[in-house]
Amino acid sequence: MNLSPTQHRILRLLIENEKISMKEMSKELSVNLSTVSRNFRPLLKSGFALKKEEVSPGIQGGRKTTLYTVNPNKFFILGVGMEQNRLIVTVLDARGNVVEEIEKHEEFRGEEIASVLINCVKPLQKKFSNVVGVSVGMPGIIKDNRVIFSSALDIENFDLGEELSRRLNLEVLILNDANAAVVGYGLQRRNVVYFLLSVPYYLNLSVGVGAGLWLEGRLYQGGTGASGEFEMNTLPSILNDSSTLDEVNLETMSLESLSHLILRLSEVASFVIYLIDPETVVFGGDIVLFSPVFREELKGKLLNRLEKRHVPNVEILFDDRGLWTIAVGAARAFWKKILEDYEFARKIL
Incomplete structure (x- = not known):
C-alpha cells in the first residue's frame, strides 16, 4: 500500500503495543479520532492491522471498545550473523519476535560470501513469503552497505549490499558485527x-x-x-x-x-x-x-x-549467545529502521 506519514505512525503504535484502541491512538498521536479512523481503515483492509479483542463498556453503558494489534505475519525480516565458516540466520516477524533460527557451517572467503548468503536466504524467502529485507552483521569496516575491509573474511572494497539486493530483489542492510550485537541489548x-x-x-x-x-x-x-x-x-x-x-x-x-x-x-x-x-x-x-x-x-x-x-x-x-546475538541484532536494526524512518518504511512495505 502507499503508506502515508500518519499511517506509518499508526503502524508503529500497533507494533509497539500488544493491543490499542483508536481512541488511544488519537491521544498518542495528538490528532482527532476521525483522522485516525480515516488512516486506519486502509491498514485494516490491507492486513497490517488485526482486531485483537472487544472490551465491554463499564457500568455506565455505551459501545464496546475494539482493540487492535499488528498482524505479525504481514512482513518478515531476515537477520544474518556471520564469522569465518559459520552463519546464523534468524527470522523476525512484524512485531520484532524471533520465529525461526538456523545455523550453517560452510567454508567461504572473499566475495564468494555473497553466494553463500544467497543460498541461505532463498529457502527462507520461499518459506516466509512476505520477507521485506535482509540485514547482515559481519566483522569489518562497513560504510553505506559496502565492506571497506574485513581481514577475518578476506574482503576489501566490496559492495555486498548492492550485490545481495540485486540478486535477492530485497532491501539490504549491512552492519559491523559489534554494531549489530549492541542493538539487541540497546532496545x-x-x-x-x-x-x-x-x-x-x-x-x-x-x-x-x-x-x-x-x-x-x-x-x-x-x-x-x-x-x-x-x-x-x-x-x-x-x-x-x-x-x-x-x-x-x-x-x-x-x-x-x-x-x-x-x-x-x-x-x-x-x-x-x-x-x-x-x-x-x-x-x-x-x-x-x-x-x-x-x-x-x-x-x-x-x-x-x-x-x-x-x-x-x-x-x-x-x-x-555470540553469533546468535549478532543475527538477532542485525534483524532488529532493520526492524527499528522500519519503525523510525518513514521513507524507508514506505519504500518496502
Missing part, C-alpha cells in the same frame, strides 16, 4: 557499549575487538557510518607460539597466562566507558571461550578502574 536501554571479542585461530595473532555503541536510545555509527572497529593490535596475542584454537583449551588456561589480555582489555574498556558513560557494558563474541574465573577477574579489574575514576553503577554483562 531496552538508553546507553550501552558492547565489546565483541574475536580470538584468532592462531593464538600468536592479536585478539580482535570491536565496540558497538548505543547512545541515547539509538545505534551510533559515526559521521561516515563506519564506526565499530578498533585498530588492529589493540589487544595482545594469547600465546607467543603458533598454537591453534584446536590445540589449546582457553577455558582451562590459568589467569596468570591470560593476565596480559585481562589487563589490556580492562584498560581499553575503561577508556571507552570514561568517554561514553553508559549504563551497561557487555562483553560478547568469543568471550564464551574463556572460563567464568576469567570473566570475574576481568569484571573485577574493570570495576576497580572505574571506582578510582568515581564512575558508579555500571552494569557489566557477559553475552554467551
